[in-house]
Amino acid sequence: MRMIALRVGRGLLVILLVTFVARVMLSLASGSIAEGLLGSEATPENVAALEARLGLDRPIWEQYLTWLVGAVQGDLGTSMFTQQPVAESIIARIPVSFQLAAMGILIAVVVATIFAILSASFPDSPLDRALNALSSVLLSAPGFVAGPIFIFVFAIVLGWLPVLGWVPLSENPIENLKFAILPALAIAVQEIAALHRLLRTDLITTLGDDFILAARARGMGRAYVMFRHAFRPSSFSLITVLAINIGNLLGGAVIVEVLFSLPGVGGLLVTSITTRDIPMVLGVVTFIAIIYVIMNLVVDLLYGVLDPRVRRPVAR
Amino acid sequence: MSITTRVPTIRNRRTKLSGFVGTAPAEPRVPDGRTRTSIVVWLSLGWLALIALAAVVAPFLPFLPQPATPVGMPRLAPALGSFELLLGTDTIGRSIMTRILYGAQISLTVAVVAGAFAFTVGTFFGMLAGYFRSLTDGIIALITDVMLAFPPLILLLAIASLVTPDVRTVTIGLGIVGIPTFVRLARANAMSWGSREFVRAARNMGAGHPRILFREIMPNVIPPVASYLPIVMASMIVAEGGLSFLGLGVPPPTPSWGGMISEGKSIIAQAPHIVLIPITFIFLTIFSLNQVGDRLRARFDKSAS
Amino acid sequence: MPSTSTEPLLIVNDLRTHIWTPRGNVKAVDGVSLHLNPGEAMGIVGESGSGKSVMARSIMGLNGRFAGVSGEVVYKKQNLLTLSKKKRREIWGKEIAMVFQDPARSLNPVVKIERQVAEGMRKHLGYSKSAARTRALELLAEVGIPDPESRLGNYPHEMSGGMRQRVMIAIALACEPSLLIADEPTTALDVTIQRQVLDLLRRVQRDRDMSMILISHDLGVVAGQTDRVGVMYAGRMLEVGSSAGVFDRPRHQYTSALLKATPSVDHPRHQPFPVIHGALPDPIHPPAGCRFAARCTAVSDACTSGPIAAVEFGGGHTAWCVHPVGGVHGDEHTTRDTGGAHVGR
Numbered sequence: 001m002r003m004i005a006l007r008v009g010r011g012l013l014v015i016l017l018v019t020f021v022a023r024v025m026l027s028l029a030s031g032s033i034a035e036g037l038l039g040s041e042a043t044p045e046n047v048a049a050l051e052a053r054l055g056l057d058r059p060i061w062e063q064y065l066t067w068l069v070g071a072v073q074g075d076l077g078t079s080m081f082t083q084q085p086v087a088e089s090i091i092a093r094i095p096v097s098f099q100l101a102a103m104g105i106l107i108a109v110v111v112a113t114i115f116a117i118l119s120a121s122f123p124d125s126p127l128d129r130a131l132n133a134l135s136s137v138l139l140s141a142p143g144f145v146a147g148p149i150f151i152f153v154f155a156i157v158l159g160w161l162p163v164l165g166w167v168p169l170s171e172n173p174i175e176n177l178k179f180a181i182l183p184a185l186a187i188a189v190q191e192i193a194a195l196h197r198l199l200r201t202d203l204i205t206t207l208g209d210d211f212i213l214a215a216r217a218r219g220m221g222r223a224y225v226m227f228r229h230a231f232r233p234s235s236f237s238l239i240t241v242l243a244i245n246i247g248n249l250l251g252g253a254v255i256v257e258v259l260f261s262l263p264g265v266g267g268l269l270v271t272s273i274t275t276r277d278i279p280m281v282l283g284v285v286t287f288i289a290i291i292y293v294i295m296n297l298v299v300d301l302l303y304g305v306l307d308p309r310v311r312r313p314v315a316r
Numbered sequence: 317m318s319i320t321t322r323v324p325t326i327r328n329r330r331t332k333l334s335g336f337v338g339t340a341p342a343e344p345r346v347p348d349g350r351t352r353t354s355i356v357v358w359l360s361l362g363w364l365a366l367i368a369l370a371a372v373v374a375p376f377l378p379f380l381p382q383p384a385t386p387v388g389m390p391r392l393a394p395a396l397g398s399f400e401l402l403l404g405t406d407t408i409g410r411s412i413m414t415r416i417l418y419g420a421q422i423s424l425t426v427a428v429v430a431g432a433f434a435f436t437v438g439t440f441f442g443m444l445a446g447y448f449r450s451l452t453d454g455i456i457a458l459i460t461d462v463m464l465a466f467p468p469l470i471l472l473l474a475i476a477s478l479v480t481p482d483v484r485t486v487t488i489g490l491g492i493v494g495i496p497t498f499v500r501l502a503r504a505n506a507m508s509w510g511s512r513e514f515v516r517a518a519r520n521m522g523a524g525h526p527r528i529l530f531r532e533i534m535p536n537v538i539p540p541v542a543s544y545l546p547i548v549m550a551s552m553i554v555a556e557g558g559l560s561f562l563g564l565g566v567p568p569p570t571p572s573w574g575g576m577i578s579e580g581k582s583i584i585a586q587a588p589h590i591v592l593i594p595i596t597f598i599f600l601t602i603f604s605l606n607q608v609g610d611r612l613r614a615r616f617d618k619s620a621s
Numbered sequence: 622m623p624s625t626s627t628e629p630l631l632i633v634n635d636l637r638t639h640i641w642t643p644r645g646n647v648k649a650v651d652g653v654s655l656h657l658n659p660g661e662a663m664g665i666v667g668e669s670g671s672g673k674s675v676m677a678r679s680i681m682g683l684n685g686r687f688a689g690v691s692g693e694v695v696y697k698k699q700n701l702l703t704l705s706k707k708k709r710r711e712i713w714g715k716e717i718a719m720v721f722q723d724p725a726r727s728l729n730p731v732v733k734i735e736r737q738v739a740e741g742m743r744k745h746l747g748y749s750k751s752a753a754r755t756r757a758l759e760l761l762a763e764v765g766i767p768d769p770e771s772r773l774g775n776y777p778h779e780m781s782g783g784m785r786q787r788v789m790i791a792i793a794l795a796c797e798p799s800l801l802i803a804d805e806p807t808t809a810l811d812v813t814i815q816r817q818v819l820d821l822l823r824r825v826q827r828d829r830d831m832s833m834i835l836i837s838h839d840l841g842v843v844a845g846q847t848d849r850v851g852v853m854y855a856g857r858m859l860e861v862g863s864s865a866g867v868f869d870r871p872r873h874q875y876t877s878a879l880l881k882a883t884p885s886v887d888h889p890r891h892q893p894f895p896v897i898h899g900a901l902p903d904p905i906h907p908p909a910g911c912r913f914a915a916r917c918t919a920v921s922d923a924c925t926s927g928p929i930a931a932v933e934f935g936g937g938h939t940a941w942c943v944h945p946v947g948g949v950h951g952d953e954h955t956t957r958d959t960g961g962a963h964v965g966r
Contacts, residue, residue, distance in 0.1 A: 145598055
């Protein structure tokens with residue numbers, strides 16, 4: 001229990017750090033923000049006046065604390081661009097990003113696991129070599145490479161799926177899937193390759209362990225040994241890598257969202273950065289940081305559940 | 317026997333328990349476990365050399381127009397005939413061939429410089445951390461962990477929001493983001509080498525720390541860490557491409573591969589080549605770097621697989 | 622007591638296992654022949670690198686994918702080396718069972734004991750889950766584990782080393798095999814536990830009238846627990862005979878030197894220790910002739926020129942030595958040119 005509290009505490013610290021650093025960086029550019037907003041009317045007096053009005057002239061830590069107090073209560077400020085409350089804008093877009101990320105991870109894990117099990121069952125066979133080659137190719141296809149290719153093949157040449165657009169899941173699941181599948185695949189592509197490689201290596205290593213040999217020496221069949229002996233110990237690194245890659249996934253999701261013009265959190269982040277919309281940027285960064293921390297916590301907890309060595313004390 | 321097993325056994329020529337004698341014992345046939353460098357790696361090296369050469373040489377080619385000047389009707393499909401129209405034209409009629417080559421300059425420069433920067437700084441601090449341990453390691457590890465606590469793209473975007481991006485800021489930003497990777501690698505290697513006997517022997521003979529670090533640790537740490545360079549460079553090309561794609565990288569009119577993809581994505585139905593060509597180039601470059609990197613890693617980094 | 626049926630349970634004929642490594646093919650086992658009668662316990666003794674473990678695995682057929690095996694391993698009239706993988710799996714566990722060296726690594730750390738004991742029975746003998754559980758309890762009790770009920774629900778890391786090895790033995794016995802191969806079963810254990818485990822092995826072997834191959838580098842382990850013994854060196858069998866015979870009157874120069882180099886309580890004080898100088902030959906390019914020649918005190922040219930003939934000393938005691946201890950003519954014997962393949966009586 002104490003460990004959990006410790007982890008949560010560390011997570012909160014990270015969130016605070018991230019938001020604070022973001023705040024600092026943004027306010028370092030505050031001059032250009034005010035200037036940018038005023039455009040051609042940017043006389044020094046107008047700039048100073050705008051800064052005073054927006055609270056940009058107060059010391060950084062004071063600005064941050066004000067923001068923090070509001071944030072804890074759920075008020076993330078108002079967008080300078082749209083004049084809408086930041087928190088609302090973010091929440092409206094969460095379902096889209098969440099669905100994409102979930103689908104992407106799911107596809108990646110399932111496909112990568114299948115590949116890895118096949119690879120590790122027949123190492124160095126033609127099948128294994130083919131899968132490894134496929135992985136190498138997939139690894140080199142980030143979102144903005146895989147995405148347009150998918151669009152071109154499936155939407156334009158084959159015409160099976162629409163190019164752009166979005167229908168929320170709650171409205172029409174089938175239509176929603178049509179719009180969601182390509183972006184989810186684009187996110188998943190690189191992840192499949194990374195997970196496949198890792199799981200394959202791990203499985204092969206585990207399969208070389210003594211207890212596998214002992215299980216085989218008892219006459220247990222190939223599939224049984226793979227699924228009921230080798231898989232579980234190997235899944236730990238799978239989960240670890242997933243956790244580490246959450247960061248990449250978040251980044252990749254941003255690009256895919258922009259590519260497919262989807263109303264997700266990532267797209268919001270990009271527009272708010274280009275428009276120098278400080279409250280919005282801060283809000284989104286906070287949100288992403290929170291998600292990141294929660295995912296890491298979840299992984300830590302999963303470890304405890306899956307690995308009995310962590311759960312129970314060692315030898316009596 | 318299943319066809320996928322690799323353990324051949326030879327039936328002994330004596331099939332029943334006879335006496336013995338006379339027949340020479342049959343030697344077992346042992347499978348060959350060597351791994352051969354596939355031709356793909358060589359092709360990858362070739363591609364990298366080609367693209368690097370093209371990027372360097374581009375400004376000096378007389379038959380290559382400037383990247384900002386239109387050379388023909390917009391959205392022309394690729395056509396043989398003239399070099400500048402070999403890859404067609406983009407939405408404003410500029411030569412895609414030119415823009416690709418100049419974009420290659422950006423991507424490769426960023427990847428090489430940022431990679432070298434991250435490698436140098438990261439390896440230096442990583443070695444210190446792994447060798448000296450205790451407080452030094454604690455501090456460096458803490459900073460590295462904090463840096464890694466941010467999703468990298470977010471960090472880059474934050475940097476992008478801070479300054480008006482240009483080649484320099486993008487390079488520095490990517491370089492900074494790449495440091496933790498090398499710190500971790502160098503640290504792990506330095507730790508394992510630093511605890512070996514020959515290091516302790518050198519200490520006992522009176523060698524000072526700088527000498528040990530320089531003569532004993534560094535030559536052993538550099539090869540495995542450097543073998544990750546191509547792979548890190550590949551990820552930097554991806555990052556730079558992503559940033560330009562989002563409009564947060566090198567600003568127009570400087571061509572960049574990511575930017576070209578962004579320009580072309582809306583008319584992918586009418587003029588797919590505008591998007592697909594830069595995609596192909598990015599893919600081939602990343603792929604080649606990954607292939608070479610894998611091969612280097614297999615050769616030099618025995619700890620990983 | 623070994624049963625008196627005349628048909629050997631296991632006959633190994635000129636077994637060779639060569640393993641690929643980047644530096645060349647390691648000739649781990651290079652022409653080993655032996656036979657084992659039903660109900661008999663045979664020890665295999667040899668230093669590290671002699672190939673004993675590889676030989677044990679080759680008998681089962683458990684070498685990795687980089688190994689090539691030739692020769693014959695005849696078990697109950699079947700040549701195990703030529704069987705399909707499927708048929709071999711039917712034999713493993715049910716007919717021939719193996720106990721491995723390090724119980725900490727031979728048990729799956731994330732699987733409960735119950736399943737690891739029961740899975741063989743459920744597969745080979747078709748037991749239901751509850752029947753297997755009952756039998757598992759019996760087995761754990763038989764190998765001397767207190768409170769078997771709660772132990773079934775344990776994970777391996779919750780048990781001590783000695784207990785883990787007992788569990789391994791229980792697993793091996795689960796399907797009532799006819800042959801038990803124990804590969805260095807006590808090496809990873811505390812000395813105080815070693816004796817217990819060895820006595821346990823001997824007891825279950827006798828109770829079931831099972832054949833056993835006991836492999837160890839420790840002469841003391843093998844001496845008291847086996848009926849016959851074979852001495853291996855650098856992939857070859859150098860001497861074979863009854864345990865009493867080989868240990869009382871070793872014939873091969875190597876065996877003799879090995880026994881002399883073993884510390885004992887009545888070693889005279891202040892006398893230098895007769896160690897065996899030199900090192901093992903290169904397993905990739907072994908020398909022609911006797912493998913021990915480079916380290917032997919009685920070596921001559923005949924030792925390195927060609928294949929070594931077997932020298933019989935009566936009572937099944939054979940040594941492959943050109944200059945055996947006590948001389949070739951010193952005792953009853955017959956010399957036979959076996960060309961490296963020896964079929965016992």
